[in-house]
Every structure is written in structure tokens, then in C-alpha cells.
Amino acid sequence: MPEKMRISRGDAKGAALAAIGGAEATTLGSAGAVTPARGRLMAEGFSGAATTLADRITNEFLAGLLLLVVIVAGVAVAVKGFTIYVVVVLAVVLFAVLLIKYMFGSGGRRRTKITDTVAWAESLDANTKANIRGFLENAAKAAAHELNVSDTHVRANVWGIDRDRRLRIVPDLTYNMNNPKELTLSMQVGQGAAGLCFAQKQPILAPFDQGWGEYVLPESEKAKLDPALRWIIGLPVSSAAGEEPIWIMGVDGLHDARSKGQLGDALQQLLNWGGTLYLIATKGQ
The missing domain is CATH 1.10.287 (Helix Hairpins)
Structure with missing residues (x-):
């Protein structure tokens, strides 16, 4: 190896x-x-x-x-x-x-202030969306390399906040997300991995360990998750620490379980990526 x-x-x-x-x-x-x-x-x-x-x-x-x-x-x-x-x-x-x-x-x-960042993300031009998807691919591959898992088992996505203050995946801004049901996921602020990341305005590590613990979702939303999902890393996408994010960048893995400590090592490789994604998304805005 x-x-x-x-x-x-x-x-x-x-x-x-x-x-x-x-x-x-x-x-x-x-x-x-x-x-x-x-x-x-x-x-x-x-x-x-x-x-x-x-x-x-x-x-x-x-x-x-x-x-x-x-x-x-x-x-x-x-x-x-x-x-x-x-x-x-x-x-x-x-x-x-x-x-x-x-x-x-x-x-x-x-x-x-952008209040509906889902709609705003969907309105971005095709070139910016393509750049973001490429960025997400690199983030997923960097995490896969650090965690010593197959690239094909790691995904990345962008979560925005809609006008009802619910977090939703932006379908156009994902990498390796092949389960259509997951693209309809939504959660309240403070709920689930993305919701807690948004509320706390800081990265989160969510390993699956006989359940999702504090990151658990209501049954209606949990049923949409890929059953092979084993861990999630969430990063706030904002201009500065402590500011409300415009998005949450999620990187997650299927099949291969990893501990919180191992996810922490991967997070060290991704810490600055949320801020960089903010600059890419808001360039020219």
C-alpha cells in the first residue's frame, strides 16, 4: 500500500x-x-x-x-x-x-442577505455549477484517500436553506449521489447532520454507530437515506467563521464504517474547503 x-x-x-x-x-x-x-x-x-x-x-x-x-x-x-x-x-x-x-x-x-439559498444555487450559471461539481468531486476523492476507501464509495453534496428555513440538497450540486430519493431529503435547522452543522456554524462528524445518535432524522426523512450510508462530514460554507452559512457542504461514505477519530483526520484535509467553495459560489455576485 x-x-x-x-x-x-x-x-x-x-x-x-x-x-x-x-x-x-x-x-x-x-x-x-x-x-x-x-x-x-x-x-x-x-x-x-x-x-x-x-x-x-x-x-x-x-x-x-x-x-x-x-x-x-x-x-x-x-x-x-x-x-x-x-x-x-x-x-x-x-x-x-x-x-x-x-x-x-x-x-x-x-x-x-440571501434568504433562499436553494433557489439561489439553482439560479447559478452553468459554468459556476460545473466548477462547483468539480470541486465537490475533488473533496470526495481527498476524503476517500485520507480514509483509505474506494472513491466510488464517497459522495459530496451541497445543502441550501429554503424560504421555509428547511435544509435541502441542491440536486445540481452533487457528486456521486445516485439515489434519487436522497435528493429529496429535507430537515429543519438543528436536525440531522446538515441541520446541526448549519445551526452550530461549525464542522460536524457523524459516524454511524448502531444508529445516528444526535444526528437522527424523523422516520419520513430517514427512510430516504441510502441504507449503506456509514458516515457524514459536514462543513459550513460561509465567508468567515461564526457567520450563518449560505450552504452546508456534505461529504459522506457508503459501505465502509469509519470512527469519529478517522473522520477527524479527513476533516483536517477539508477544513478550508468550505470557505473556498463560498468564494467560488459568490464570485461576481
């Missing part, structure tokens, strides 16, 4: 740099391969993160400048100088700029 090959942060960064430079990323092995497609996805993630950081720096700079103007205005009022009129005008202008930047993103569109 060949020694396991972990997908390190350096590998991911190298893939991103290769993609940015237009070079072909080197294949590092079957399940842990950094393919050109994955390199492009990682590059998009780094690019989106850089844009977010630039916006944040700009906002903080303007906020600091506004505070300085307010202080100067206060001093001017105290000494009753003529400069007060100029300072007040500048303060109003800067306040307006900050307000506009708060209400609108760098692309000039108003930032609004």
Missing part, C-alpha cells in the same frame, strides 16, 4: 499559483491530485480573498479618516475658527462615502 499523500496548504497554494500563471498543475496522485481544474478553483479563492481584504483595508482607512475629521471639527468648534465650515463639509462627504461603501459592494451592487 503506497504511503498516504496529504494535500497540504503548500500544495493548494502551489496549485493556485500555477493556475494564475497559466501553467498546468502537477498531478500528485489519484485521490489527492491537484488537477488544473482544482488549481483554477484555488486561484479563484485566493483572488476573492485578496479583493475582500482590499475592501476591508479601504473601509478601515476611510473610517479612520472620518474619525480624524470629526476630531478636527470638534477642535475647530472649540476655538470658533472659520475652518469649521470646510471641515464639516469634508466630514459630510466622507460620511456619505462610507455609507455608500457599507451599502454597496466593490462591484456597485447592494449587499443583501
Whole structure:
């Protein structure tokens, strides 16, 4: 058995740099391969993160400048100088700029909370959906490699929240999900693996051990599960830790039971994937 090959942060960064430079990323092995497609996805993630950081720096700079103007205005009022009129005008202008930047993103569109992320996911363009499906495939294969199971036994999917605040699988955003009944699964927030992941805003590990324990679903939904399902890893898809996810990325396995500790090892390989998926999904939004 060949020694396991972990997908390190350096590998991911190298893939991103290769993609940015237009070079072909080197294949590092079957399940842990950094393919050109994955390199492009990682590059998009780094690019989106850089844009977010630039916006944040700009906002903080303007906020600091506004505070300085307010202080100067206060001093001017105290000494009753003529400069007060100029300072007040500048303060109003800067306040307006900050307000506009708060209400609108760098692309000039108003930032609004997506309340029905299932419908929003279904409305994504075909190219974005294809990129996400490729991303899910790589996530499933990375988990399979870490857990030493067959690629064909590992699946990946995206769960969104609908207008009724129920979590549902987005049928167009899945990998290796071949049971049509499972694609109709739904659950309340705080219920099941995906529901708890969404409620807690943090990854979850759910091994099947004579039952699903705290991750159990109502009988009507449990009947839709593939009877061979043995474990689930759930990852929140959000812009930052602690924020409400737009989606849950699920990676699960059939037939081969694995312990919570083993799933934890696989999770270490997938920890940053939720944030990267967020950047891919929201690029240009």
C-alpha cells in the first residue's frame, strides 16, 4: 500500500499559483491530485480573498479618516475658527462615502442577505455549477484517500436553506449521489447532520454507530437515506467563521464504517474547503 499523500496548504497554494500563471498543475496522485481544474478553483479563492481584504483595508482607512475629521471639527468648534465650515463639509462627504461603501459592494451592487439559498444555487450559471461539481468531486476523492476507501464509495453534496428555513440538497450540486430519493431529503435547522452543522456554524462528524445518535432524522426523512450510508462530514460554507452559512457542504461514505477519530483526520484535509467553495459560489455576485 503506497504511503498516504496529504494535500497540504503548500500544495493548494502551489496549485493556485500555477493556475494564475497559466501553467498546468502537477498531478500528485489519484485521490489527492491537484488537477488544473482544482488549481483554477484555488486561484479563484485566493483572488476573492485578496479583493475582500482590499475592501476591508479601504473601509478601515476611510473610517479612520472620518474619525480624524470629526476630531478636527470638534477642535475647530472649540476655538470658533472659520475652518469649521470646510471641515464639516469634508466630514459630510466622507460620511456619505462610507455609507455608500457599507451599502454597496466593490462591484456597485447592494449587499443583501440571501434568504433562499436553494433557489439561489439553482439560479447559478452553468459554468459556476460545473466548477462547483468539480470541486465537490475533488473533496470526495481527498476524503476517500485520507480514509483509505474506494472513491466510488464517497459522495459530496451541497445543502441550501429554503424560504421555509428547511435544509435541502441542491440536486445540481452533487457528486456521486445516485439515489434519487436522497435528493429529496429535507430537515429543519438543528436536525440531522446538515441541520446541526448549519445551526452550530461549525464542522460536524457523524459516524454511524448502531444508529445516528444526535444526528437522527424523523422516520419520513430517514427512510430516504441510502441504507449503506456509514458516515457524514459536514462543513459550513460561509465567508468567515461564526457567520450563518449560505450552504452546508456534505461529504459522506457508503459501505465502509469509519470512527469519529478517522473522520477527524479527513476533516483536517477539508477544513478550508468550505470557505473556498463560498468564494467560488459568490464570485461576481
